[in-house]
Amino acid sequence: MITLKDIELAHERVAKVVSKTPFSYAPKLSKTTGYEVYLKKENLQNTGSFKLRGAFNKIASLSNSERAKGVVAASAGNHAQGVALAAEYFGIPATIVMPETTPLTKVDGVKSYGAEVVLSGMNYDEAYAYAVEYAKKNNRFFVHPFADEQVIAGQGTIALEIFDKCEKPDAILVPVGGGGLISGIALAVKAISPETKVIGVAASGAPAMKLSFDAKTPIDTTSVRTIADGIAVRDTSPVTLEYILKFVDNIVLVDDEEIANAILYLLEKQKLVVEGAGAVSVAALIHNKISLPKGAKVVSLLSGGNIDVTMLSVIIEKGLLKSYRKMKLVVTLVDKPGSLMKLTEILKNAQANIVQIGYDRTSLDLKFGDAYVSIGLETKGKSHQEEIKKLLHTHGYRFEEEH
Structure with a gap:
């Protein structure tokens, strides 16, 4: 210890x-x-x-002959970048095994330091098993991320x-x-x-x-x-x-x-x-x-x-949906000219900003002559959303709120 x-x-x-x-x-x-x-x-x-702290300290503590073999690590991304930067600092080769689900930003971060990236496994533990075997086969030093x-x-x-x-x-x-x-x-x-x-x-x-x-x-x-x-x-x-x-x-x-x-x-x-x-x-x-x-x-x-x-x-x-700063509605309209304009006019008067809109007249659960309008709105809080829903009810609209 x-x-x-x-x-x-x-x-x-x-x-x-x-x-x-x-x-x-x-x-x-x-x-x-x-x-x-x-x-x-x-x-x-x-x-x-x-993660850079531990990776660098480990590689710095290796002997010159150990470092010369090159290093291998398994990581979901952060340890990988630490090992890659440390390897670049010491001028040694590094191979990093990352899960196939690793975000692109972390993969690119590792590559930016000159390390080779191998994607293997669906999680860290599967990538780890592959990396340990890879290090043995290629006679490289394995840098564990925590143990x-x-x-x-x-x-x-x-x-x-x-x-x-x-x-x-x-x-x-x-x-x-x-x-x-x-x-x-x-x-x-x-x-x-x-x-x-x-x-x-x-x-x-x-x-x-x-x-x-x-x-x-x-x-x-x-x-x-x-x-x-x-x-x-x-x-x-x-x-x-x-x-x-x-x-x-x-x-x-x-x-x-x-x-x-x-x-x-x-x-x-x-x-x-x-x-x-x-x-x-x-x-x-x-x-x-x-x-x-x-x-x-x-x-x-x-x-x-x-x-x-x-x-x-x-x-x-x-987060915007949970904090009532955005809402999504599916409104049923009569599919005829002017219906959508009337709806948007009501929303305009309610000071709700439309950020997304879609029009569907072919859904099987629609009556002939009706259409679904899906609308994304920017709103100013819970009370504002309640006002919008009340206004739509007052004008006779049928709608559902998406969560």
């Missing part, structure tokens, strides 16, 4: 490539939660994730930077997937400030580490499904579980709906782009998964920002 000295040594090593990411007070989040909340913004790290003490030491350097900015916080919230990040942070925290609580946050769609923490023994799951792809780990590592059981105070779960809310909250309120795995700590805060005294000083770690743009657009669209 590593010590604080190993993390301090790692901090010296990674200083060559790692940015000391911003640490700042979050007034809006503090007001919302009742805590004194600070954000450690590893989403703004080089490569867009904390490695030098990787854990690299991730722990975040704690040193937190304590440089915030003396003795009451709690630090850390995303949990494979457990390398929280292992390194928790070890450092308990060595520097034992009274500070370390609370892990995992996705309910990938609960292996939470189940293992509660049972105090490794428990694997049969599958994972979460928008937080960076922490979508199916199996529990005995290596990281040992650290977690010794140094972590608690692990809580958040679901995809809560994670999506946190992503949108950070985008709107904090002007930060954060991926699903990086947003889970804020999801735990805004959905009251943490029980601490009012006014407690809490550090929320935003571990990464490499979110797929397509996923972000879906989250924004759903």
